[in-house]
Amino acid sequence: MGIRPKIDRADLLSSLFCYAFYTCLPTSHRVWADVREALYKCSEQDLDPELVQNQLISDLKYHPGSRAPVSRSHQFQAFNWFSIQAEEFKWKLIPEFSSVLDKELEELPFVYRTYPRGDISVTLLEENQDHLSHGTTGLITWQGAYCLLDWAEWSEELKGKSVLELGSGIGQFGLTAVQSLQIKEFIFSDFHHSVLNYLHLNISLNLGNPPSMEELEEFMQRGYLEPYTADTVRYSTKDYDVKSTTKVRVQHLDWRDYQSSLLPRVDIVVASDIVFAKELHRPLTDTLVDIINTNSCPAYIACTRRQEEGVVKAFLEMVEERGLSSEIVYDRVYSPADGIIAHYEGLHPVKVFKIHQDSLRTEKPSKGKVYF
Numbered sequence: 001m002g003i004r005p006k007i008d009r010a011d012l013l014s015s016l017f018c019y020a021f022y023t024c025l026p027t028s029h030r031v032w033a034d035v036r037e038a039l040y041k042c043s044e045q046d047l048d049p050e051l052v053q054n055q056l057i058s059d060l061k062y063h064p065g066s067r068a069p070v071s072r073s074h075q076f077q078a079f080n081w082f083s084i085q086a087e088e089f090k091w092k093l094i095p096e097f098s099s100v101l102d103k104e105l106e107e108l109p110f111v112y113r114t115y116p117r118g119d120i121s122v123t124l125l126e127e128n129q130d131h132l133s134h135g136t137t138g139l140i141t142w143q144g145a146y147c148l149l150d151w152a153e154w155s156e157e158l159k160g161k162s163v164l165e166l167g168s169g170i171g172q173f174g175l176t177a178v179q180s181l182q183i184k185e186f187i188f189s190d191f192h193h194s195v196l197n198y199l200h201l202n203i204s205l206n207l208g209n210p211p212s213m214e215e216l217e218e219f220m221q222r223g224y225l226e227p228y229t230a231d232t233v234r235y236s237t238k239d240y241d242v243k244s245t246t247k248v249r250v251q252h253l254d255w256r257d258y259q260s261s262l263l264p265r266v267d268i269v270v271a272s273d274i275v276f277a278k279e280l281h282r283p284l285t286d287t288l289v290d291i292i293n294t295n296s297c298p299a300y301i302a303c304t305r306r307q308e309e310g311v312v313k314a315f316l317e318m319v320e321e322r323g324l325s326s327e328i329v330y331d332r333v334y335s336p337a338d339g340i341i342a343h344y345e346g347l348h349p350v351k352v353f354k355i356h357q358d359s360l361r362t363e364k365p366s367k368g369k370v371y372f
């Protein structure tokens with residue numbers, strides 16, 4: 001019989017609490033049920049409530065998520081939730097928890113969320129709730145980005161490569177990938193000036209030169225409005241001097257309006273959750289055909305199946321009509337229990353499709369192709 005590992009209940013509670021706290025997940029989210037379970041285990045073991053709470057407060061203080069301010073309304077909700085549980089377990093609340101409960105503050109339009117992954121974590125300024133309120137889907141993180149990370153880690157396809165990401169949004173995929181996957185060069189791209197502004201802030205926050213805490217506080221109120229406007233963003237590029245060994249660039253790239261001569265030379269294209277709107281299929285396909293044929297490189301696109309099953313299929317059929325091939329290389333279904341990111345989304349299958357010139361096919365085409 002092997003030796004049973006020691007599992008420290010207070011550590012488990014603390015890591016779950018920190019995770020739920022810094023991802024700013026609402027207390028109705030499944031991860032808080034896990035926190036409650038861990039709390040129950042602590043009380044069952046008769047751990048000293050004061051020591052456990054002190055450890056929680058100390059771990060919150062030193063957690064990577066503390067690099068950015070936490071929404072006060074979220075802090076209120078989380079600590080209030082904790083006080084209700086504590087009361088049930090007959091724990092006396094320490095002042096660090098109780099002092100926050102004087103008054104509930106209004107939600108701000110933007111929040112910082114921290115996404116841990118292994119040894120690294122990424123903190124992003126995101127829109128708080130209404131993910132289309134600023135006229136773009138790009139100001140929050142989607143679960144496709146998470147799936148693309150799982151695929152990239154598993155496949156090691158990006159190691160040592162020059163990578164172009166299409167429709168990067170606020171940078172969940174790229175900011176994690178450049179810190180963990182030994183990529184030679186990573187080019188983020190998107191078309192919307194607001195999205196590129198948030199991306200700019202998130203790069204500074206995670207890869208060096210972060211603004212002060214006071215400035216970061218302000219951005220939760222008014223968002224981040226620099227350096228681009230709708231008029232100045234077109235064809236812009238910016239190289240970053242970052243603490244990672246990967247060369248990082250952000251490039252404005254609108255699939256509906258770009259110059260082929262400005263497309264970067266790369267080894268691989270990646271993207272997540274960019275196939276959701278049928279009206280974008282044509283320009284996106286044109287862009288992919290252009291980049292894939294010029295570079296003889298593959299593209300890997302993570303697609304989430306939402307309401308309409310046919311949307312991804314229609315896109316892949318269009319891609320194939322243009323002489324490219326597609327195949328599924330990775331397939332996941334995330335559940336709320338995974339605790340990941342998109343708390344506003346339910347259970348959806350996500351697949352990564354490889355799109356490439358036919359000569360690069362790795363599998364024989366099968367009859368009656370399955371897209372999802």
Ligand SMILES: C[S@@+](CC[C@H](N)C(=O)[O-])C[C@H]1O[C@@H](n2cnc3c(N)ncnc32)[C@H](O)[C@@H]1O
Binds near residue numbers: 144167256273274
């Ligand atoms: C649903 S979001 C996904 C963002 C990110 N890839 C993720 O998974 O979190 C779609 C992204 O595509 C971008 N996008 C939409 N239309 C585009 C276009 N014509 N050219 C380039 N990017 C576009 C949006 O700005 C947005 O960032």
